[in-house]
Amino acid sequence: MTSNKRILILAGDGIGPEVMAQVERVMEWLAARRAFSFEVSGGLVGGACYEAHGTPLTDETLADALAADAVLFGAVGGPQWDDVARHARPEMGILRLRKEMDLYANLRPALVFDPLVAASTLKEDVVRGLDLMIVRELTGGIYFGEPRGVDTLADGTRRGFDTEVYSAFEIERVCRVAFELARRRGNRVHSVEKANVMESGKFWRDEVTALHAADYADVELQHMYADNCAMQLVRQPRQFDVIVTGNLFGDLLSDCAAMLTGSLGMLPSASLGASDAGGRRKALYEPVHGSAPDIAGQGLANPLAAILSFTMMLRYSFDAADDADLIEGAVQDALAQGLRTADIMQDGMTGASTEAMGDAVLGALDRRAG
Numbered sequence: 121m122t123s124n125k126r127i128l129i130l131a132g133d134g135i136g137p138e139v140m141a142q143v144e145r146v147m148e149w150l151a152a153r154r155a156f157s158f159e160v161s162g163g164l165v166g167g168a169c170y171e172a173h174g175t176p177l178t179d180e181t182l183a184d185a186l187a188a189d190a191v192l193f194g195a196v197g198g199p200q201w202d203d204v205a206r207h208a209r210p211e212m213g214i215l216r217l218r219k220e221m222d223l224y225a226n227l228r229p230a231l232v233f234d235p236l237v238a239a240s241t242l243k244e245d246v247v248r249g250l251d252l253m254i255v256r257e258l259t260g261g262i263y264f265g266e267p268r269g270v271d272t273l274a275d276g277t278r279r280g281f282d283t284e285v286y287s288a289f290e291i292e293r294v295c296r297v298a299f300e301l302a303r304r305r306g307n308r309v310h311s312v313e314k315a316n317v318m319e320s321g322k323f324w325r326d327e328v329t330a331l332h333a334a335d336y337a338d339v340e341l342q343h344m345y346a347d348n349c350a351m352q353l354v355r356q357p358r359q360f361d362v363i364v365t366g367n368l369f370g371d372l373l374s375d376c377a378a379m380l381t382g383s384l385g386m387l388p389s390a391s392l393g394a395s396d397a398g399g400r401r402k403a404l405y406e407p408v409h410g411s412a413p414d415i416a417g418q419g420l421a422n423p424l425a426a427i428l429s430f431t432m433m434l435r436y437s438f439d440a441a442d443d444a445d446l447i448e449g450a451v452q453d454a455l456a457q458g459l460r461t462a463d464i465m466q467d468g469m470t471g472a473s474t475e476a477m478g479d480a481v482l483g484a485l486d487r488r489a490g
């Protein structure tokens with residue numbers, strides 16, 4: 121690992137900067153101990169960028185993101201921007217990055233860490249060992265479909281509308297990601313839509329069926345309606361291996377799946393684009409948790425989701441599975457020591473600040489690396 125990896129850190133709002141500071145410590149550790157060289161730069165996004173530039177993402181930062189080998193993203197948003205016009209809202213910063221970087225495949229693992237099994241609101245025997253992956257389509261569907269807007273009909277009726285639309289190539293490329301992932305996991309895919317009521321849902325189902333028959337017949341494929349999937353996720357979540365679905369259903373189902381683990385503060389995600397001729401793919405990594413404005417600036421945030429997002433970067437962008445395993449092991453060690461940030465606190469455990477959790481991960485890294 122000698123070539124410089126260019127990483128752009130967009131820490132954003134709320135707890136974003138605090139958790140990202142801990143990731144940077146882990147990066148420095150890797151750079152010092154594993155001969156990994158990173159070229160890290162930073163930029164503003166979300167509300168922080170709006171305050172400085174009147175927009176949640178500047179063209180310069182977007183250009184930096186497009187040029188980077190990978191982007192590490194914190195979180196955006198906060199109540200102080202509730203009244204900002206929609207096009208300038210903090211959330212538009214991440215939506216524009218996803219769209220312009222063409223990050224069509226959003227990987228959201230939901231994993232129950234053994235020491236945290238009691239943190240779930242579900243019974244331990246339902247969630248113990250849970251390890252599923254949601255692949256959410258991220259650049260299409262109703263999030264971006266046209267037409268959208270608010271208008272007034274000739275008879276004076278006012279209405280608001282959005283459009284759910286998927287082209288065949290959009291379905292195919294995200295489902296390929298899901299099938300390929302499944303082959304390296306449990307070899308099972310659930311494709312989720314509402315084919316019973318939506319034209320685009322029926323189309324999605326037909327396209328997945330054809331792709332499966334053509335190229336992935338070795339993978340077990342099941343179709344499931346989105347409402348049933350929500351129900352099955354809380355009833356028997358371990359039936360799932362990989363779930364692939366559109367943008368809006370993926371947004372809802374991934375929050376639901378995340379909560380099964382009882383620890384939103386633990387979950388990373390990766391958003392991936394297509395590979396270019398040189399095998400490089402645009403990628404952005406972000407913790408699933410939001411900006412948590414209520415606890416921002418108090419040293420209470422859990423940095424582990426951000427650290428684990430960095431390990432996803434090592435895996436998916438830099439082909440460094442060994443280093444990713446090492447860091448994930450160190451995260452397990454920190455939990456096994458009984459350290460808990462407030463979001464995952466349990467009886468008999470030791471409370472830890474954001475920084476103390478970072479210390480514990482670094483200490484564990486030292487021990488593991490010998």
Ligand code: IPM
Nearest residue numbers: 196197211212214215371374
């Ligand atoms: C997510 C978030 C975003 C989304 C918001 C912040 C725009 O909820 O990443 O799941 O709806 O996609």
Ligand code: MG
Nearest residue numbers: 371372374375
């Ligand atoms: Mg969401």
